[in-house]
Amino acid sequence: MSNRAERIRAALAGGRNETWHGTETLRRALLLGVGLVVVGVIMHLVELVLIGAPLLISGVLAMIAPPAGEPKVKVTPPPRTAESADTPSVVVEIEPSENAELLAIRLPSQGVGGPGRVHLLPATVLRISAPLRRKAWGEGVDVRVDHLLAGPEGMVVHGPMVGSDMSRTVLPPLDKLPVGPLPPRPAGLVGAHRSRRPGDGVELRDIRPFQPGDRLRGIDWRISLRSNNNELYVRERHATADADIVLALDTRSDVVPELADWSVSLMGATVRPGGSMDTSVRAAVSLAASYLRLGDRVGLVDLGRPQLGLKPGVGRRQLLRLRNQVVVCAAAAGWSASPVLNEHQVPHGAVVVVLSPFLDDAIVQVAVHAARRGNRVLAVDVLPQQLIADKTDRWGEAVRRMLLLEHSARLTALRDRGVAVMSWSDGASIADLLRRVRR
Numbered sequence: 001m002s003n004r005a006e007r008i009r010a011a012l013a014g015g016r017n018e019t020w021h022g023t024e025t026l027r028r029a030l031l032l033g034v035g036l037v038v039v040g041v042i043m044h045l046v047e048l049v050l051i052g053a054p055l056l057i058s059g060v061l062a063m064i065a066p067p068a069g070e071p072k073v074k075v076t077p078p079p080r081t082a083e084s085a086d087t088p089s090v091v092v093e094i095e096p097s098e099n100a101e102l103l104a105i106r107l108p109s110q111g112v113g114g115p116g117r118v119h120l121l122p123a124t125v126l127r128i129s130a131p132l133r134r135k136a137w138g139e140g141v142d143v144r145v146d147h148l149l150a151g152p153e154g155m156v157v158h159g160p161m162v163g164s165d166m167s168r169t170v171l172p173p174l175d176k177l178p179v180g181p182l183p184p185r186p187a188g189l190v191g192a193h194r195s196r197r198p199g200d201g202v203e204l205r206d207i208r209p210f211q212p213g214d215r216l217r218g219i220d221w222r223i224s225l226r227s228n229n230n231e232l233y234v235r236e237r238h239a240t241a242d243a244d245i246v247l248a249l250d251t252r253s254d255v256v257p258e259l260a261d262w263s264v265s266l267m268g269a270t271v272r273p274g275g276s277m278d279t280s281v282r283a284a285v286s287l288a289a290s291y292l293r294l295g296d297r298v299g300l301v302d303l304g305r306p307q308l309g310l311k312p313g314v315g316r317r318q319l320l321r322l323r324n325q326v327v328v329c330a331a332a333a334g335w336s337a338s339p340v341l342n343e344h345q346v347p348h349g350a351v352v353v354v355l356s357p358f359l360d361d362a363i364v365q366v367a368v369h370a371a372r373r374g375n376r377v378l379a380v381d382v383l384p385q386q387l388i389a390d391k392t393d394r395w396g397e398a399v400r401r402m403l404l405l406e407h408s409a410r411l412t413a414l415r416d417r418g419v420a421v422m423s424w425s426d427g428a429s430i431a432d433l434l435r436r437v438r439r
Contacts, residue, residue: 019158020066020097026155029059062155067099071158075145077166078132081324084173089129090143090166096123097158099151106146106163108132115144115165123149137172137281138271139327141165171323175286210234244297244312244347247284248370249326250356250363251277251333252304255383259400260390271330279382280355281326283424285319287353292319301346302329303339303356303366312347341366343373351376355424357383358410359403368417379414381423383407 036052039045072095078088094103100123107130108116121128132142143166148159207223210232218234227233254277255262261272271277288298292314299312300322310325339362346352352375354367371377387403390396411421 020156023155023157026059026062029055033059058153062151066156067097067151069097071095071097071149073147077143078168081169081171084135084137084170087131087133089131092128092145094126096149100149101152102150104148106144108142115141134170136273137170139167139169139331142168169327172281172285172326174289177286177290207233207235244350245291246299246301246346246350246352247287248301248303248341248352248354249280249284249329250303251329252336253357253359254333255357257384257386258388276357276382277330277333279424281330283355283380284326285323288322289319300325301341303341304336305332306340309345339363339366341370346375353378353380355380355382358407364410364413367414367419371417371419377419379419379421381411
């Protein structure tokens with residue numbers, strides 16, 4: 001049984017054949033069977049005839065009565081977009097031919113990346129449901145249903161049929177973050193942030209005498225009845241307005257705590273789990289979800305590839321677009337010598353959140369220039385907190401210290417030029433930092 005499974009798996013890894021055809025096993029059975037029978041008859045050895053006859057008969061029967069009809073395999077693909085916690089399934093419906101005995105099919109396997117392994121099943125199976133479990137966010141191929149059907153003893157097969165790659169995009173997860181106050185834009189009177197203008201907000205601005213045009217529901221009757229001049233007083237409140245926030249994502253580098261792995265490419269994935277880009281993307285989508293829930297406008301800028309940016313927008317649709325777009329940015333990530341953050345990419349008065357490990361001076365200049373244009377800039381450091389030196393290199397510890405010193409000098413330069421700096425751990429401190437920036 002194990003040898004037959006190995007032969008079928010080897011055939012499945014070969015080319016493409018859409019008709020029933022004999023295998024190498026059939027040819028060997030016929031040749032060996034004929035040879036043993038002939039030698040046994042000539043040498044009058046019954047043992048050789050008894051060994052060769054079953055092989056010859058099996059081969060002749062496989063040629064005379066092969067499985068009839070053409071098998072059909074229908075694949076119901078999973079949704080193209082899914083959350084990291086979802087466990088969708090791919091459904092395969094099989095219509096095997098008559099006299100087919102074995103089915104070799106490639107199905108996704110838990111813990112195995114890519115399309116999965118080849119499974120050997122009886123041909124009586126008519127429906128297969130295979131769950132897809134991929135916790136890492138991003139785009140990848142999860143399903144490719146290659147299949148092959150075999151007749152008796154695996155001497156005649158149909159296939160192999162190579163299926164098409166079915167990719168699936170797992171969206172970055174969202175974390176609930178406390179949001180801080182943003183400077184509102186004077187474009188509207190609807191939002192969650194206090195503006196300097198009077199209006200129908202919540203926070204008290206002033207108590208003043210009633211004027212023509214004031215609404216009656218704004219009258220403070222307690223203070224009006226206590227006044228000695230028989231005048232009416234109204235409570236004036238701050239108007240609320242929405243704001244703009246632009247998430248500037250540095251996709252030029254993706255680093256992990258182990259310095260030895262910085263120059264090693266990760267096969268089969270675009271983002272290193274736990275690396276700086278993974279942290280940046282998770283932070284970006286979590287911030288976007290928090291502020292879009294308040295009605296603010298959120299946009300995206302890819303500092304390495306400006307053409308992949310996303311204009312500020314509002315609502316759940318903008319959040320879905322942004323989560324898909326950061327996957328595209330991560331897939332196209334790569335080193336770029338000059339990060340780009342032009343004036344037309346950032347609306348006037350918007351808050352710019354730069355998420356970067358700050359490994360070069362160019363990203364510092366970009367953040368400083370944005371602050372000089374009048375935008376409030378928040379630099380979020382996503383460099384892993386504990387860098388591990390390369391133990392195989394005698395200069396590994398010296399390189400680690402040099403990187404940390406240069407990194408600290410860049411963050412200090414940002415603070416000296418009025419850019420607020422924070423290190424991203426869980427995002428809980430961003431609300432307090434924004435309050436300090438606003439004050």
